[in-house]
Amino acid sequence: MKIKTSPISASPRIRELIPLLWSRMGPGKLLFVLALLFCMGDIVVQMLIPYLLEMYFNRLESGDLSQVGYLLVGFNVVLLSLNALGILGHYLKQNNVSILHRNIAMDLVDHTQRLPLENAQASHSADLSQRITWDSNKVTQLLVTVFNNMGSQMILLLLACVYMLTLHWQVALGTMILMPLSLLGSHLLRHRLHRVAKDAADQESVVKQCQQDALQGMEMLRAFDAQDWMTERFLAERKKLNALYMRRMWWQQLVHGVSVTSALFITWGTILIVAWLAVEGKIQLGALMAFFVLIWRVYNPLLNLGRLWGEAQEAKGAAARIAGIWRVKTEPASQYLEPTVKGDAAGASLAWINLAFRYEENAGIQQQQEQEDRPGSSTETLLSGFHLSIKPAAFIAIVGSSGSGKSTVAKLGAGLLFPLQGEVKICGESTLHDAERARQYVAYVPQNPYLFAGTIRDNLLMAKPDASDEEIIQAAVAAEAHAFIQALPDGYDTLLKEHGSSLSGGQRQRLAIARAILADRPVWIFDEATSALDLDTERRVMEAVLQRARKRGSAVLVIAHRLSTVQEADTIIAMENGVIMEKGTHRELLLLENGVYRRLWEQMERSDSEVAHSI
Numbered sequence: 228m229k230i231k232t233s234p235i236s237a238s239p240r241i242r243e244l245i246p247l248l249w250s251r252m253g254p255g256k257l258l259f260v261l262a263l264l265f266c267m268g269d270i271v272v273q274m275l276i277p278y279l280l281e282m283y284f285n286r287l288e289s290g291d292l293s294q295v296g297y298l299l300v301g302f303n304v305v306l307l308s309l310n311a312l313g314i315l316g317h318y319l320k321q322n323n324v325s326i327l328h329r330n331i332a333m334d335l336v337d338h339t340q341r342l343p344l345e346n347a348q349a350s351h352s353a354d355l356s357q358r359i360t361w362d363s364n365k366v367t368q369l370l371v372t373v374f375n376n377m378g379s380q381m382i383l384l385l386l387a388c389v390y391m392l393t394l395h396w397q398v399a400l401g402t403m404i405l406m407p408l409s410l411l412g413s414h415l416l417r418h419r420l421h422r423v424a425k426d427a428a429d430q431e432s433v434v435k436q437c438q439q440d441a442l443q444g445m446e447m448l449r450a451f452d453a454q455d456w457m458t459e460r461f462l463a464e465r466k467k468l469n470a471l472y473m474r475r476m477w478w479q480q481l482v483h484g485v486s487v488t489s490a491l492f493i494t495w496g497t498i499l500i501v502a503w504l505a506v507e508g509k510i511q512l513g514a515l516m517a518f519f520v521l522i523w524r525v526y527n528p529l530l531n532l533g534r535l536w537g538e539a540q541e542a543k544g545a546a547a548r549i550a551g552i553w554r555v556k557t558e559p560a561s562q563y564l565e566p567t568v569k570g571d572a573a574g575a576s577l578a579w580i581n582l583a584f585r586y587e588e589n590a591g592i593q594q595q596q597e598q599e600d601r602p603g604s605s606t607e608t609l610l611s612g613f614h615l616s617i618k619p620a621a622f623i624a625i626v627g628s629s630g631s632g633k634s635t636v637a638k639l640g641a642g643l644l645f646p647l648q649g650e651v652k653i654c655g656e657s658t659l660h661d662a663e664r665a666r667q668y669v670a671y672v673p674q675n676p677y678l679f680a681g682t683i684r685d686n687l688l689m690a691k692p693d694a695s696d697e698e699i700i701q702a703a704v705a706a707e708a709h710a711f712i713q714a715l716p717d718g719y720d721t722l723l724k725e726h727g728s729s730l731s732g733g734q735r736q737r738l739a740i741a742r743a744i745l746a747d748r749p750v751w752i753f754d755e756a757t758s759a760l761d762l763d764t765e766r767r768v769m770e771a772v773l774q775r776a777r778k779r780g781s782a783v784l785v786i787a788h789r790l791s792t793v794q795e796a797d798t799i800i801a802m803e804n805g806v807i808m809e810k811g812t813h814r815e816l817l818l819l820e821n822g823v824y825r826r827l828w829e830q831m832e833r834s835d836s837e838v839a840h841s842i
């Protein structure tokens with residue numbers, strides 16, 4: 228069994244992040260290094276300036292200005308060449324950073340798609356999207372911050388220090404010792420800044436969730452006249468975010484202020500000492516001028532390094548949020564299995580073998596992250612010792628009151644959830660062994676199927692990308708969808724609005740059934756898949772599905788509240804509180820006194836007759 232594990236610790240440090248980013252850059256590493264070198268041309272310019280000044284003023288002092296003109300021309304030529312290289316460097320750097328960001332985002336999207344459904348669905352999609360786009364970008368920029376920005380500032384600092392040492396080593400040494408000390412205070416404050424920055428990033432996610440709910444829940448909000456309720460919720464979260472922004476800004480200013488004040492104090496002190504040395508005749512005029520420039524070449528990089536270190540800390544916060552995704556283990560997968568047989572040892576197409584299952588209380592990414600060091604809490608066990616198998620070509624139905632666990636059984640059978648104990652075998656393939664492979668044998672249709680952005684054809688082809696037009700039409704005809712699709716202005720090429728909102732609930736369900744028919748898998752699971760269809764259409768769709776299934780030997784599992792849907796099933800299972808209470812045909816179950824099925828049937832008949840009387 229191969230489970231993709233996390234490549235990152237919960238609170239990654241910068242020294243852990245750099246190799247991780249580097250390994251994901253792809254083949255452009257050499258170009259990136261070259262780009263950084265090109266971008267560092269600015270350092271040469273910055274160091275040439277004090278050199279030229281020193282030379283100019285020394286010659287001025289000695290009255291010899293020959294060759295100064297050549298020097299200035301030479302300087303400008305170097306400047307122009309380095310600028311050109313700099314432009315090329317920035318282009319190459321940006322290109323590589325974009326590739327790196329794309330790779331990381333792709334890795335995260337891929338990982339998210341392979342997370343156990345329980346974890347992925349328990350997290351808000353806005354939070355996941357914030358982590359995948361915004362946080363991954365911040366982390367990607369870390370490579371530029373460290374190698375380009377911090378790297379160039381360090382080199383500049385180092386060169387300036389060496390230059391100053393050649394001019395007057397005692398003053399240079401004093402400056403070199405005092406300057407870093409001046410940053411100590413601000414460094415101590417940075418931890419607070421880091422914490423506030425992380426809180427702000429988490430709150431940004433909450434605000435995004437609110438925004439997304441306001442947009443996606445628009446219909447419900449209007450139906451309940453609850454726009455004001457939503458606006459107030461949004462406002463409350465936004466106020467919290469603003470407060471965090473203000474706190475972050477305050478800490479940033481404080482950290483910056485402390486650094487600037489102490490560094491300036493030392494800078495001006497050094498300038499005074501050097502000026503005094505010049506007055507005393509202990510250093511030349513050129514050296515004084517060079518010192519004046521060089522001291523800023525120490526001051527600025529040191530301040531910049533402080534600021535950049537702060538940015539790197541913020542990137543660490545973003546990395547922790549990304550780590551939240553990466554650290555949740557993906558579904559079991561293995562590429563090295565023997566070709567599978569179609570059926571388990573007992574010849575079943577689908578089998579739940581003595582399994583136990585319960586939902587985790589805090590399955591979301593955020594909660595998982597917060598609970599990492601604490602034992603997770605779980606809800607009550609929903610299924611225990613659950614055992615059921617479906618033979619090829621059999622039609623099995625599950626009925627039961629709401630919350631009895633029918634959909635959970637269906638999702639376990641479709642390989643979307645994983646048992647705590649026992650196992651689920653789809654055509655002999657255990658979902659615990661290789662979920663992706665096991666799922667290839669299942670066509671699953673939920674009550675509210677998801678339709679993707681694109682045309683109706685795209686949505687059908689998703690199930691079988693190489694299907695011919697004829698196959699598509701056959702599947703749509705069987706699902707009673709062909710007629711309404713043809714009536715649309717662009718037929719199968721009609722573009723669907725978001726989530727297929729331009730279609731009725733029944734039309735969406737028929738499209739999803741057509742998709743399942745097109746996939747033509749050995750196991751079909753319909754979870755309330757026809758609940759929005761009228762009785763006649765439902766009967767015709769189910770007849771077509773069963774006819775195909777019998778011809779192909781496919782097993783069919785149907786979950787339905789409307790008992791007329793399942794009356795013809797070979798076996799009906801009645802469930803209550805996660806337990807199989809009864810098993811048999813429609814006739815057999817109706818004979819059971821006080822039986823679950825009989826009770827449900829009588830309820831249905833009662834409500835039907837009440838409706839008939841009221842008309």
Ligand SMILES: Nc1ncnc2c1ncn2[C@@H]1O[C@H](COP(=O)(O)OP(=O)(O)OP(=O)(O)O)[C@@H](O)[C@H]1O
Binds near residue numbers: 629
């Ligand atoms: N993702 C989840 N996280 C936690 N608990 C869940 C989750 N999904 C379902 N449950 C709980 O599991 C129990 C069984 O739910 P399930 O959806 O399987 O029932 P059902 O019989 O299909 O109900 P219905 O007929 O209303 O669809 C319920 O108590 C439900 O609250």
